[in-house]
Amino acid sequence: MSLAMATPTATATAHLASPVLFSSSPDPRSRRPLRAPFRRTRLAVVASVPDPADKPVEYTPWLIAGLGNPGSKYHGTRHNVGFEMVDRIARDEGIVMNTIQSKSLLGVGLIGEVPVLLIKPQSYMNYCGEAIGPLAAYYQVPLRHILVIYDDMSLPNGVLRLQRKGGHGRHNGLQNVIEHLDGCREFPRLSIGIGSPPGKMDTRAFLLQKFSSEERIQIDTALEQGVDAVRTLVLKGFSGSIERFNLVQKYKFNRA
Secondary structure, three states: OOOOOOOOEEEEEEOOOOOEEEOOOHHHHHEEEEEEEOOOEEHHHHHHOOOOOOOOOOOOOOOEOOOOOOHHHHHHHHHHHHHHHHHHHHHHOOOOOOOOOEEEEEEEEOOEEEEEEEEOOOOOHHHHHHHHHHHHHHOOOHHHEEEEEEEOOOOOOOEEEEEEOOOOOOOOHHHHHHHHOOOOOOOOOOEEOOOOOOOOHHHHHHHOEOHHHHHHHHHHHHHHHHHHHHHHHHHOOOOOHHHHHHHHHHHHOOOO
């Protein structure tokens, strides 16, 4: 499966051939030609601008990868909220995740009219770069159109943050992605806050723990807000809307 790379034209028009048919009358003299109705298909191509300062429109797809671990025993755990976000995007945008390629479960579709490739690496968290790097190279997706979604213990539970670039913040999965993108860190990322381990709780045990009922409500709300943020990013780039989104997220649980 591959994403079609459109040329920089506003609209492409395809004409379907019109075959000649004949009437079914048994009289040979009445076998007059009948022409099938003329059909026309119009294909419109629209792309996103990665930055408001950049004038030219880019006809490139987005690769959106959620980090997590495959398998039912990891479903609903803190470490798998990246998978959950991709599932929510796929559901809301009508994208079917039914293809296996490069150690990933993936789906190809559109957000608006911008082509996107949704990815859930199946190589486990610490090796998810082995899936994302080759797919980014195969589909020729530039760094600025690779969005990585992952859990973040430095943010309160349910708080989101969307950034143009950054480090790995001691997140093993994100570190592996950077390694398989030739050490480059200049790609967007959406971090989902999961809170930090209480007391002296083991970090690994905390990451593989499921959310409490209250925390689950916060995460579900965050996933809804995250879908809107991803849609805005894909269609408008890092605009003022993203800055306002981050500001609202930062203070959304503050009490007056």
